[in-house]
Amino acid sequence: MTEIKEKTKPVSPKAKVEEDLYGGEKPLPKKIADYIILVAGIALLVISLVMDGMGSESVVRGPMLIAGILVTIAGIYLFPSPKYHRAMIYVIFLFPLLFAFIITVIIPLVLGIGYSFTDWDGIRVRNFVGFDNYARMMKRPEFIWSIIVTALFVIFNVILVNLFGFLLALLCTTKIKAIGFFRASYFLPNLIGGIVLGYVWKFIFNQVLTKMLNTVTLLNASNTALMAIVIVYIWQYAGYIMLIYITGLTGVPQDCIEAAAIDGANSWQTLTKIKVPMIAPTVTICTFLTLTSSFKQFDVNLALTNGTGSVANFMGSYLTNGTEMLALNIYNTAISENNYALSQAKAVLFFILLAVISIIQVRTSNKKEVSL
Amino acid sequence: MKGKKILSVVCAAAMTVGLCACGSSSSSTSSDADSTSDSKTESSESASGSIQLLNGKPEIDDQLQSLAKTYEKETGVKVEVQTVGGSNQATASDTLKKDYQAGTMPDIFVCETNQFANWDGMLADLSDQDWVKNTDYAYTDDKNGTIGFPCYIEGWGISYNADVLEKAGIDPSTLTSPDAYKKAFETLDSKKDELGISEVVDYGANNSNLGWSTGTHLFGAYLDGGLAQDDTKYIDMLNDGGQIDEARMKDFADFIALIQQYCNKDIATNGTYDDETAEFAQGKAAFVTQGSWFGANLTSNDDYKANPFKCGIAPFAFEDGMDTICGGATGYWAVYKDSKNVDAAKAFLQWCSEDEAQKIFVEECGFNSPFKNITYTSSDPFAEAMKSYKDAGKFSGLHTFIKKDGLQNETGQVFEDFAKGSIATSDDFVSTIKGVIENYYAN
Numbered sequence: 155m156t157e158i159k160e161k162t163k164p165v166s167p168k169a170k171v172e173e174d175l176y177g178g179e180k181p182l183p184k185k186i187a188d189y190i191i192l193v194a195g196i197a198l199l200v201i202s203l204v205m206d207g208m209g210s211e212s213v214v215r216g217p218m219l220i221a222g223i224l225v226t227i228a229g230i231y232l233f234p235s236p237k238y239h240r241a242m243i244y245v246i247f248l249f250p251l252l253f254a255f256i257i258t259v260i261i262p263l264v265l266g267i268g269y270s271f272t273d274w275d276g277i278r279v280r281n282f283v284g285f286d287n288y289a290r291m292m293k294r295p296e297f298i299w300s301i302i303v304t305a306l307f308v309i310f311n312v313i314l315v316n317l318f319g320f321l322l323a324l325l326c327t328t329k330i331k332a333i334g335f336f337r338a339s340y341f342l343p344n345l346i347g348g349i350v351l352g353y354v355w356k357f358i359f360n361q362v363l364t365k366m367l368n369t370v371t372l373l374n375a376s377n378t379a380l381m382a383i384v385i386v387y388i389w390q391y392a393g394y395i396m397l398i399y400i401t402g403l404t405g406v407p408q409d410c411i412e413a414a415a416i417d418g419a420n421s422w423q424t425l426t427k428i429k430v431p432m433i434a435p436t437v438t439i440c441t442f443l444t445l446t447s448s449f450k451q452f453d454v455n456l457a458l459t460n461g462t463g464s465v466a467n468f469m470g471s472y473l474t475n476g477t478e479m480l481a482l483n484i485y486n487t488a489i490s491e492n493n494y495a496l497s498q499a500k501a502v503l504f505f506i507l508l509a510v511i512s513i514i515q516v517r518t519s520n521k522k523e524v525s526l
Numbered sequence: 527m528k529g530k531k532i533l534s535v536v537c538a539a540a541m542t543v544g545l546c547a548c549g550s551s552s553s554s555t556s557s558d559a560d561s562t563s564d565s566k567t568e569s570s571e572s573a574s575g576s577i578q579l580l581n582g583k584p585e586i587d588d589q590l591q592s593l594a595k596t597y598e599k600e601t602g603v604k605v606e607v608q609t610v611g612g613s614n615q616a617t618a619s620d621t622l623k624k625d626y627q628a629g630t631m632p633d634i635f636v637c638e639t640n641q642f643a644n645w646d647g648m649l650a651d652l653s654d655q656d657w658v659k660n661t662d663y664a665y666t667d668d669k670n671g672t673i674g675f676p677c678y679i680e681g682w683g684i685s686y687n688a689d690v691l692e693k694a695g696i697d698p699s700t701l702t703s704p705d706a707y708k709k710a711f712e713t714l715d716s717k718k719d720e721l722g723i724s725e726v727v728d729y730g731a732n733n734s735n736l737g738w739s740t741g742t743h744l745f746g747a748y749l750d751g752g753l754a755q756d757d758t759k760y761i762d763m764l765n766d767g768g769q770i771d772e773a774r775m776k777d778f779a780d781f782i783a784l785i786q787q788y789c790n791k792d793i794a795t796n797g798t799y800d801d802e803t804a805e806f807a808q809g810k811a812a813f814v815t816q817g818s819w820f821g822a823n824l825t826s827n828d829d830y831k832a833n834p835f836k837c838g839i840a841p842f843a844f845e846d847g848m849d850t851i852c853g854g855a856t857g858y859w860a861v862y863k864d865s866k867n868v869d870a871a872k873a874f875l876q877w878c879s880e881d882e883a884q885k886i887f888v889e890e891c892g893f894n895s896p897f898k899n900i901t902y903t904s905s906d907p908f909a910e911a912m913k914s915y916k917d918a919g920k921f922s923g924l925h926t927f928i929k930k931d932g933l934q935n936e937t938g939q940v941f942e943d944f945a946k947g948s949i950a951t952s953d954d955f956v957s958t959i960k961g962v963i964e965n966y967y968a969n
Contacts, residue, residue, distance in 0.1 A: 374795065460733075461734075471962075472965075486932070
């Protein structure tokens, strides 16, 4: 509506803004009052924050803070600068979101990076230690081992989860009976929390399988225990990936498939030459989804093995965290070793690794979209 | 023009809604802050009236609530008990870290031996209190004075089923050397069917399930076994860059090997605490490698309830002449120095050390009292054994709690590998655990 109107009535944007603001007239005396409102708002804000900083327990502090925010916003809204009026309104509208984003993401991130350069113990910071935490972290064989285990786990998962997910999706897009039941039951494990799942599978590995097959449990040695985690993870995650593949497969235009059939393609050729190329973007999405989520694996790892398992000789030392992945290693460093700063340094590295993966993901999926 | 007016009204309305939304979101957070500050002002107004206590043991929450009520009835001072946690010992300390950041620290909180260092300089010195003279187990350090009020004492060695031992004709008081144990194990093993036991020792070493048992308690026997309460020889060595006494560790490993020879392999390598409890509660094992806390699990077990038996604790005697068990206070209460209620909190602790409160602690919570001249005994199966060791002064120290945090996760794995057989001999056990400890201390 507005755009049409603007087009029918060509006014310079600046003049239009002024018109919007002041109803066509040129006011001036309001100016000072507007400044006062803004200044008062900021003053209220500052006073209440200072009171908070000084540990005052006055009852008016809370209401004053809110009043300060509201008055400041009003002041900004009324600020007599026609030139930036639009921009200010945008900022006001964005304010709630920006506020929440800064509080929940930006500030913790900055604080977290800051803590990694100190000897923070979760209670207070005693010294600033520079890059000491980072240096120590890279010297610890068990941390290097955790990185390697995580990398292995990610590689196994990306391949296997996608393979199983895709096969299940193929199965669930054929015309077999009770298709809804199968889809739902393959997806169901994804709805169970990882901790519960971990304990259930721990019981299966330790009690059921050992008695059925009369062998030692998979969780006994580090390498088989890692395999056990991969199995549980596939069981949990393949259904979810399957759903995405199903959406991709049902999105393949029927006329392409028909055309291929007329050209005499058998079902294998239809699959490899038509369906798979057509769902290439889905494959990318699923790959990165499994990549990031298995990289962050924590709950199953915690419940199933809690990172235990031994490695006889790695970088010259006997390791006792054979199945401990990065996220769990970070957690254990903070909680059991009571070493919050070191754990924070590891978390920063973890963040950087994940950020790099995500950036690559965005880049590649953009490229795929262009090529389509 | 009219359309534009309407548009601007709509805009303004939308803006107000936006403002309200943001106003309410920020007001909700600040009202939160208000409510906490309200409750704070409330508590400071009634500074003589309310003490906040953070408890880390959910199983005694009810008893503490009734304790608080009794105290309120007597003195008019209200005690608010907040209970957090579960089996995970870190929960209470994490709650405290959060409370510290938020400025809502409780006046009295639970503190374990290894956590005192975190709160260095923030705990009130209690050394002028009367109860200090009445116990040997208060937590004291050189810098801050007496900062921990002992809640209960625990002890461990090897616990036994007294009925089974009696039937087999073994006198538990003779179990003070590895040879005596070896003989006892052999006797029991040969009479398995007759005694109705399926194995001699109930031992669990799976690191993810029972690493706390092997890595902390059994390892603690290496550190303190047979020594006097204040002897810090081996813990000093350990905390000086992770050194161990290899000869002593060898004896210790041999003893573990002896236990493994007579235990249930499945439970040893994969069992959980519940498996261990079930086995012992059914009377299927003569010994179990758990301590006085195990009594609470036994008394809540149906098999044990149906068929109770007498229990005792024998020394973890891996060298000749060891006749002590590791024992002492494992849970403390500390008072936050900057709290407004320090004096009220101190008065409450004093009351807790006295007769009436100790009756509740001992008889209802099942604690072993750390205070002298307490005559109450709990119905706990291990209470009698604990009392006899305490009265005889046969407690060795609990220095396992001041080793480097997290070491138990590493050593626990060595115990598991030893049980599984991937560490084959006790010599390998010694060299492996030596390397693991050195490596852990080097970082």
